Amino acid sequence: xxxxxxxxxxxxxxxxxxxxxxxxxxxxxxxxxxxxxxxxxxxxxxxxxxxxxxxxxxxxxxxxxxxxxxxxxxxxxxxxxxxxxxxxxxxxxxxxxxxxxxxxxxxxxxxxxxxxxxxxxxxxxxxxxxxxxxxxxxxxxxxxxxxxxxxxxxxxxxxxxxxxxxxxxxxxxxxxxxxxxxxxxxxxxxxxxxxxxxxxxxxxxxxxxxxxxxxxxxxxxxxxxxxxxxxxxxxxxxxxxxxxxxxxxxxxxxxxxxxxxxxxxxxxxxxxxxxxxxxxxxxxxxxxxxxxxxxxxxxxxxxxxxxxxxxxxxxxxxxxxxxxxxxx
Ligand code: ACO
Numbered sequence: 001x002x003x004x005x006x007x008x009x010x011x012x013x014x015x016x017x018x019x020x021x022x023x024x025x026x027x028x029x030x031x032x033x034x035x036x037x038x039x040x041x042x043x044x045x046x047x048x049x050x051x052x053x054x055x056x057x058x059x060x061x062x063x064x065x066x067x068x069x070x071x072x073x074x075x076x077x078x079x080x081x082x083x084x085x086x087x088x089x090x091x092x093x094x095x096x097x098x099x100x101x102x103x104x105x106x107x108x109x110x111x112x113x114x115x116x117x118x119x120x121x122x123x124x125x126x127x128x129x130x131x132x133x134x135x136x137x138x139x140x141x142x143x144x145x146x147x148x149x150x151x152x153x154x155x156x157x158x159x160x161x162x163x164x165x166x167x168x169x170x171x172x173x174x175x176x177x178x179x180x181x182x183x184x185x186x187x188x189x190x191x192x193x194x195x196x197x198x199x200x201x202x203x204x205x206x207x208x209x210x211x212x213x214x215x216x217x218x219x220x221x222x223x224x225x226x227x228x229x230x231x232x233x234x235x236x237x238x239x240x241x242x243x244x245x246x247x248x249x250x251x252x253x254x255x256x257x258x259x260x261x262x263x264x265x266x267x268x269x270x271x272x273x274x275x276x277x278x279x280x281x282x283x284x285x286x287x288x289x290x291x292x293x294x295x296x297x298x299x300x301x302x303x304x305x306x307x308x309x310x311x312x313x314x315x316x317x318x319x320x321x322x323x324x325x326x327x328x
Contacts, residue, residue, distance in 0.1 A: 002178035003128040003139075003171045004324045006073065009066025010167040010291040011059045012278070013050040022047075022160060026153070033156045043254025047163030047279035050146045055089045057098035059166035060144035063287070064103060067168040070294075073138065078170075079108035080136035082127055084119025084143045084283035086312070087150060088112060091200065095144065109136065115186075116194070117250045117311020119143055119283030120167070124307070124319050125182035127171055142168040143283035150196050152210035161253070162211075163279035167287025177322050180304075181236035183229055184317040193217040194312040219256060222310045226250075226260040229318040230306055237320040241266060244320070245303035246293065250310050251275040251285040260308075272298070282311060299323055 017025075019035035026033055038044055050059070060083055068075060081103075083096040090098075096110035109130075115122040120143035127139040144166035151159045171179075198209035226249055234241050247270055249257055254275050261271045274289040281288055286307050293299045303323050310316040 001132060001173045002176060003131045004174040004178040005321060006170040006172045007067045007069070007071030008167070008169050008287065008291040008294045009063045009068070009070055010165065010288045011062035011066065012048040012165045013054055013059070015049050015051065016046055017049050018046045019044065026156065026159070029154060031154055031156050033160060038160045041255070042161060043273070043275050044161065044279045045276045048165055049148045050164040054146065056085050056087050056144040056146050056166070057089045057095045057102060059146070059164065060095060060099045060142045060168065061102040063144065063166040063168035064099060064140050064142055067140065067170045071170040073170060075103035075105040077138050078105055078140050080127060080130060080139035081108060081110040082113055082123040082139065082141050084113045084115065084123040085145055086114060086116050086119065086282060087146045099142065115309070115311070115315040116313060117252065117280070117282045117285065118309035118313065118315040118317050119311070120286045121182070121307055121309035121317040121319055122184055122315065124169070124179070125184055125317060128179045128182060131171060131173055137173055139171040140168060141171060142166060143285070143287045145282045145284045147211070147282050150209065150211050155210070157215060158211050158213055161280050163281050165278055165281045165284045165288050167284050167291050169287055169290070174324065178324065179319060179321045181233050182317065182319045183233045183236060185225070185229065186313045186315040188313065190221060190314040193221070194314065219253070221314055222252060222256050223259045223263065225310055225314070225316040226256070226308050227263045229308060229316055230264055233306065233318040233320045239304070239320070243304055244270065244306045246270055246272055246299055247306045247308070248272045248286055248289050248293065249308040251278060251289055252280045
């Protein structure tokens with residue numbers, strides 16, 4: 001049996017902030033940047049920012065409901081719920097358990113995966129493995145983030161890059177793929193190039209509570225590992241790169257996406273890019289881009305998708321899947 005994609009959904013906070021508005025807000029804090037710099041270096045034109053009360057679990061629940069509707073299923077049909085997030089509502093319980101409660105279902109397995117911007121691909125591969133082992137029949141896999149909470153709004157080199165949101169997929173089991181193959185990797189020796197090192201201890205945050213990044217080191221690593229993972233996953237799936245219809249990489253920066261597609265020798269028309277609309281939403285970026293491409297009618301039944309994640313850890317991975325009739 002194979003895991004099959006039955007439906008997708010997504011959710012964005014109400015507040016959309018254009019580069020121009022962000023530049024204006026940052027100027028009031030004495031932070032100098034420009035809309036042209038942001039767009040030229042990253043491809044980002046706007047991002048969605050959660051209100052002070054809105055949490056990852058709320059965005060995740062909204063995305064999950066949309067995915068369940070698309071799959072014509074109810075929350076009670078789900079027996080595995082995985083949320084990929086680096087911005088959980090609380091230290092514990094898991095965001096997945098909070099989503100389960102908000103959806104009004106209970107009894108199935110629910111847990112979080114923490115692999116930062118690779119989180120969704122890690123969660124998808126985990127769900128696929130558990131389902132193929134017979135531990136679950138229908139899964140919700142969600143990426144949800146409120147990265148705006150961990151940004152230093154006085155650090156122009158990072159705060160312009162990220163946004164908030166959530167994306168979800170429903171998986172079921174069937175006799176044809178579905179998910180053909182997954183690959184997952186990490187290199188912890190690169191932990192320091194992208195991190196939020198603070199921790200809560202003794203009632204206080206100990207250490208730096210905001211995201212820090214060596215942008216150029218992240219850029220180089222991302223391009224290299226996205227290339228490697230793409231080649232590895234198509235080989236595991238027993239196909240060639242030309243048989244891939246759509247490449248949906250983690251939406252970090254349009255220059256990373258273009259460099260990846262170029263290195264793979266693929267037609268840029270096969271790239272799904274939503275970084276202009278959503279900015280970098282970490283674990284939410286791949287399912288947000290997937291849902292956008294499904295709902296806009298770009299992705300149709302029978303097509304092969306290459307999903308790719310890369311982020312803090314560094315951790316990275318890829319999944320190769322075919323879209324079934326139910327999902328398209
Ligand atoms: N506005 C204006 N100037 C800026 C800004 C800004 N927001 N940020 C940095 N600069 C300045 C720097 O101070 C520097 O000025 P200097 O030359 O006077 O010192 C200049 O721009 C160039 O800085 P670089 O860091 O060399 O700029 P670069 O071209 O590398 O672009 C960027 C920076 C966009 C972060 C790039 O390195 C990048 O895309 N890295 C990948 C990282 C990424 O996408 N991270 C997202 C999270 S990781 C992930 O999701 C995988």
